[in-house]
Amino acid sequence: MSAGPVSHPAADPAAFVRAETRLLPVPLVPEIVLHLAAESLPIWQRTEEELGEIGLPPPFWAFAWAGGQALARHVLDHPAIVHGKRVLDFASGSGLVAIAASKAGASSVEAADIDGFAQAAIAANAQANGADVTVIAVDIIGMVGGWDVVLAGDIAYERDLSTRVFGWLESLAAGGADVWIGDPGRSYLPHERLEKQAEYGVPVTRDLEDSEIKRTFVWRPRASA
Known part of the structure; x- marks a missing residue:
């Protein structure tokens, strides 16, 4: 309550x-x-x-959105993705994926979100889980931050923003970053430019989604993108 x-x-x-x-x-x-x-x-x-x-x-x-849940589960089940690496959780929201990366042994984790309430939630949630997460409070799209791994869940809600974000993520991947995306098939996900890595059935609420179990995927940019 x-x-x-x-x-x-x-x-x-x-x-x-x-x-x-x-x-x-x-x-x-x-x-x-x-x-x-x-x-x-x-x-x-x-x-x-x-x-x-x-x-x-x-x-x-x-809320724990479907894409973030799937990506967090995947990171915890495959800790080698982040272990000993510098990790960015982009559009972090609650901080769920960042916390998973910290628990999986990342050497450093940054969680980026421009919403001040999300920033407060990330800090509170990291503390509740004993996770070491640094909050980034500025718009980082377009930046090259030296991250080894970039994680992003549920980022394909808006057309213009998705175009901007996925172009940036692909440029990071081309520069050597390991990019992972969690998404349940949102409207503006560029499927043709991604490769599916895993699938999860994620429990969600009907108040926010169209089902109680959301079929959700973990993706990576295609090597040729």
Whole structure:
């Protein structure tokens, strides 16, 4: 249950995250716990009410989305992907994939998200799991950060953003980074430029998705991209 509403969320995102969520295990990755919304509609409604007043973004950070769950599961089950490597979790949201990378033995993990509430959620969730994660609070698309591995879950929601993001990810892959993407078939995923690596049945909520088990894939850019 919620610990009670926070009057001015923008003034203290960390307090808002803790007040509006519960610490719960992730369905496909139960070894990780996150500050999650116990029910989806109340927190969406609350952020919508605040949106016009203070520009509060949708609470993507309050849910364990299918692509992130699949990617986190894959990383934990195949730790060699990240072990001893410098890892970026792009558009991190809750920080789930970053935490999985830390648990799998990455030498360093950075979690990038431009939403201040996501940044607070990542920090809180990393602490709850004893994970060492550094939050990046700026738009890094286009940057070359020296990462060995780049992880990205659920990034194909919007056409223009997807075009920009996937072009950048492909350039990182061409430069030697190992890029992994988790996605359940969102509208703007460029399937023809990716190679499927694994498939998972991810438990989700019908309030947010079209089924209770979402068929979700882990992808990598094609070598020729």
